Amino acid sequence: MSAELNASELFFNRELSWLQFNSRVLAQAWDESLPVLERLKFLAIYGTNLDEFYMIRVAGLKSLYKARIQETGADKMTPAQQLEAIRNYLHQEHKSLENCYASIIKQLHTHGVYIKGYQELNQAEQMQINQIFHDEIYPVIIPIAVDATHPFPHLNNLSFGLAVMMQSSKEQIKQGMIRIPRILPRFIQLERTFVPIESLVEHFVGELFPGFHSMASTAFRVTRNADIEIEQEEADDFLEILQEGLRSRNKGSLVRLELLEGVDESLKKFLLSYLNLDEEDIYDYDSLPLDLGSLWRIVTDETLSHLVLPPYGPKILPPLDKEDIFRAIEKQDILLYHPYDSFDPVVRFISQAAADTDTVAIRMTLYRAGSNSPIVKALIDAVRDGKQVTVLVELKARFDEENNLRWAKALEEVGAHVVYGIPGLKVHAKIAQVIKRKNKKLQGYVHLATGNYNPATAKIYTDFSYFTAKEAIVQDATIFFHYLTGFSVHMNLNTLYMSPTQIKPKLLKSILQESQYANEGHIILKANALVDPDIIKSLYEASQKGCKIDLIIRGVCCLRPQIQNVSENINVYSIIGKYLEHPRIYYFKHEEVKCYIASADLMSRNLTRRIELMTPITETHLANKLEQILILQLADNRLRWRLHADGSYTKFIEGEKSINSHEILEEHTNQIYLKSKKETPDYVSRLAKRILKDS
Secondary structure (H helix, E strand, C coil): CCHHHHCHHHECCHHHHHHHHHHHHHHHHHCCCCCHHHHHHHHHHHHHHHHHHHHHHHHHHHHHHHCCCCCCCCCCCCHHHHHHHHHHHHHHHHHHHHHHHHHHHHHHHHCCCEECCHHHCCHHHHHHHHHHHHHHHCCCCEEEEECCCCCCCCCCCCCEEEEEEEEECCCCEEEEEEECCCCCCCEEEECCEEEEHHHHHHHCHHHHCCCEEEEEEEEEEEEECCCCCCCCCCHHHHHHHHHHHHHHHHHCCEEEEEEECCCCHHHHHHHHHHHCCCHHHEEEECCCCCCHHHHHHHHCCHHHHHHCCCCCCCECCCCCCCCCHHHHHHHCCEEEEECCECCHHHHHHHHHHHHCCCEEEEEEEECCCCCCCHHHHHHHHHHHCCCEEEEEECCCCCCCHHHHHHHHHHHHHHCCEEECCECCEEECCCEEEEEEEECCEEEEEEEEECCCCCCCHHHCEEEEEEEECCHHHHHHHHHHHHHHHCCCCCCCCCCCEEECCCHHHHHHHHHHHHHCCHHHCEEEEEECCECCHHHHHHHHHHHHCCCEEEEEECCCECECCCCCCCCCCEEEEEECCCCEECCEEEEECCCCCCEEEECCCECHHHHHCEEEEEEEECCHHHHHHHHHHHHHHHHCCCCEEEECCCCCEEECCCCCCCCCHHHHHHHHHHHHHHHHCCCCCCHHHHHHHHCCCCC
């Protein structure tokens, strides 16, 4: 490896690259060609993303800073430098955020939808909302005095409330707060008018503190370090440790205070003195409501569904529309592309196996199953029916720990064999195996995926599902589950690739081999993130040999493209649109096996510190489908952004013909669905051939 390729200037900072990604989400909220609530949705996503960024990434940097760690990545930025750069970036973006919200509010008004503070309501509306306050809010709200006999209360992560300064008739000045419990709605709805609850509570401060009147008040919101650090011990102990970790999430160190602009200085000092934060940890908002993620409440209002993009109905296409799923898998391998292809066959794969008397065993991994999982319910039915069920429930799936803990307990209670992972490694692989007894022999079936076993997210995330009954993969699946449940040391699979031992070496080898074709070589890597320094340096070396490299990286990308003599043959793109791009596809033009799908992103954590799986797609027509999807996305001129050498992104300007990959894939799937009602085409090969026809 050339020493020059280790130079810090060849790597973007991970955190700043993430902020660029969230700015691309904000840009969608600026897109006036979208329905207004679609714009508001992206603003809510922006806010939710930023909350998690502070709870995990900024909290981690603060911990490193306190520990006096100097360098944290290939870019060589210190934690202090990163924290300062993050604050500067967000403060510079603040005005755009405010203006975007104002633009959306203005557009909402044209549709008769309003977000109004209490003082903006007319008399009739105020009378109506006053009644709501006394009936539904006053009994639940929590006024808190803070003085010598009333200590400042503990504030949970993402706590929301009002800080108040009061004066009595005897001119006593008191300070306190009003906690707004999460059980209360963020907005009070009056037909098509949404009133932020804090403006209503603020109006009734005097009733909440009898004998005092309000001198000043401000809404505020706090963010804490929410990263759970746990040592994995014996299974029973691990459950207890995780439960304690979830409780401690609300006790993590504070990392951010959000306030409204123009707050009374004495109230600000009051909060800072108790919260142990500095001025630099404060983020002020003018017209924006605190907690942008709460705007989902308005976006999902059923009476306003005409103000979002029309929902797409995922299709079940041949051969799965008529044929039993297991018979179909025996005949041919099947590749589904969600959400264009319905996720229902994945649910049926488990539920039919659970109900079939020929089923001997079901094994699968669960990372994010969701709160109301039909798959877990089917597994519970299978156990009750006497089938052997083994489930790896990854309890360390961040922010899904509570759901997973609940499902793990439910599965254990009925007698399933539940495993909680490998010590020191997070299990992120997506795999399910069904074993049936057929003709006095055992027959295995395997499902491998790039996404989670979650029907809800499968409607808004793009991901791949691959079904096969190939003996080599069935055997690998058996070895894999034995590894998860037994005492095995790290081992290798024979057909599939597993991290931490196989995926990274395979990718490095494939990059090197393709680079030998120089100008004739072509590599396309599609992932959520590209951070791993070894992968980046190998791509630089391939570029130096003349190999063409296209990277479709939705989020963080630490590789710097278009640098002379280093990466001039590398183009980096990001696609942001109606669906969250989630699959990982790795394509090498001259390999015998050209295409791979994987659960693993191109990050050190995925490649060296997690259990992941990468699947070779050996069938020509399925590989062609993957290749054509990549080509389509590389032609997209509506949703695609280009990364430049200076770290900035620019969106492609629509050419003579609009190419929106999400819309084209919806339309092609619809066409094939309609044609399948009249004929029985080979769905996969036809889709591969037609996917670019109209673009």
